[in-house]
Amino acid sequence: MSVLVFTENWDGKFKKLSFELASYASKVAEMLNTNAVALSIGNVDESELKKLGNYGVKKIVNINNDALKNLDDRAYTSVIAEIAQKESSEVIILSNNNMGKGLAPRLSVRLKAAIGAGVSQLPLSTSPFTVYKRAFSGNAFAHLELKTGVKIITLAQNSFELIETANGASVENFSVNVDASNIKVQVKDVQKQTGKILITDAEIVVSGGRGMKSPDNWEPLVELANLLGAATACSRPVSDEGWRSHEEHTGQTGKIIAPNLYFAIGISGATQHIAGVSSSKYIVAINTDKDAPIFGAAQYGIIGDASKVLPKLVEAVKEVKGK
Amino acid sequence: MKILVCISNVPDTTTKVKFVEGNTKLDTTGIQWVINPWDELSLTRALELKDDASTGVKSVSVAHVGSIAAEPTIRKALAIGADDAIRVNAEPADAYYVASQLAEVIKKEQFDIVICGIESSDFNGSTVGSMLSELLDYPSVSAVSSLKIENGQVVISREIDGGKEIVHVSTPFVAVVQKGIAKEPRIAAMRGIMMARTKPIKLYEPIAVEPLTQVVSFEMPKPRASCKFVDAENPKQLIELLQNEAKVI
């Protein structure tokens, strides 16, 4: 038996979510009295692979195959299923990000394994196997029983702390046969976002809404984000108007995020916006309207004009951080 | 080329959800049901492709797994412009159940492009689309933010975590779509509403499928601590609170 965790890397370095997944998988393995095994697909060197051991994984299966350079959901599913069977995995854990959302449901069908998607805590119980997941766009949570022998969990990003332990991990290099003629998805071009912090990875996100008034007023908001090492985001009307890029739109129909700290500046707090940010640990709202619904979701608030408050906040951060 | 858009029927996005029967079921009283926002955008994109003769898209159908209560939602899709509809007459027990029903119908009806949304706003499963592709053994592309047909070739832009990829895929396939696929949902015009009344809704009876999951109960989110206000003239106090009390910066 084992708990298998599917990791992701970016240019040979594990994404932070891989360590979150490893920490989570190790805890699930503990609940089941077994070990966590990680699967890495890609060109990742031994010292990087071993880092997964810091988060409790006991074994790392490493697959480096040119045919898997690009993501083909079908080909990847076959590989993960093969390793899950080889390791007799009872639980398989992936991220609830773009890649995980594509692969987990395929695996579910392939292995006849029930899936709990967007899980944000350790399983509530292992027998029956019940998980805690988001429902109704964050307006409720469901206790969902996974009724099959093998179970799949996709973990909501940023919902589980990293837990470091003594490293006792071994690396096993494994080769798989990939039938290249079976790969139907061909990648023609890749446009990597460089230099910017990804909204979905960021621990702090600074977000602006229509209350920012004009695309020309964003400078202090961006400066605040830079000072805090934060990503920038926006409400839907702001991206619809083309004030900010579509990648920044958060909410029910945009990105769903769970940073430690979310600044909502000039955002009214419509349910569809809150749906994307309600899992943030802390929300700070800045708004001229004391009755704006965003204050109902926030722990800290300033009633005031963003164009006046933001420059002062920037100064305050500089002072406090001694810059 | 034939396109199928799978639509789920969900409570309007502003609904204040409540539960009944020991928190096991959604209280449906007073709920207004709508086409899942993603599916409305998928339908819009499918119709845009059909409007452009160069794409070779001849028809756009919609499919729904659900009881007769969902017919107004299906009619709405027809009013927006879908040519015809399919309904599998069954309560959607779980994602695997729904995907299995859809797969069965698709095997019989044959489509070139099947579009699903990234998630239903009710249960937030994010699973039906990719499950469906596996059941059909079709290729799938997820996180699709743009879908074009150029000289008979499907050209997709998909979001990866940290950028974008342009990919080609052969038909038939399943696209799981997200933000960007269409800008604004198309709205039904009076003419469309009239025409929708006579468009066909083909009825299928469900096949026997055992769901893989079961909702034990629902619970409401924990109430958040009430908001602590800081004077607008003194934002420094906010930074101090974030540093010393919340310990997040």
Ligand SMILES: Cc1cc2nc3c(=O)[nH]c(=O)nc-3n(C[C@H](O)[C@H](O)[C@H](O)COP(=O)(O)OP(=O)(O)OC[C@H]3O[C@@H](n4cnc5c(N)ncnc54)[C@H](O)[C@@H]3O)c2cc1C
């Ligand atoms: C199906 C559907 C899906 C949707 N999905 C999303 C989604 O994913 N994300 C999303 O964001 N929205 C979404 N929406 C839209 C949503 O309903 C709201 O319209 C939107 O979130 C409002 O954006 P806003 O808060 O920026 O603007 P507004 O609602 O216009 O709010 C502006 C706020 O700024 C304040 N303000 C004004 N001037 C100032 C100032 N000088 N300083 C500080 N504050 C000021 C105002 O008091 C107000 O509270 C969706 C809607 C639908 C129907």
Ligand SMILES: Nc1ncnc2c1ncn2[C@@H]1O[C@H](COP(=O)(O)O)[C@@H](O)[C@H]1O
């Ligand atoms: N009952 C249903 N009937 C038809 N399509 C559905 C149904 N439920 C979900 N879908 C499709 O699957 C997508 C993702 O839904 P879900 O996996 O439930 O989050 C939706 O956007 C629809 O395209």
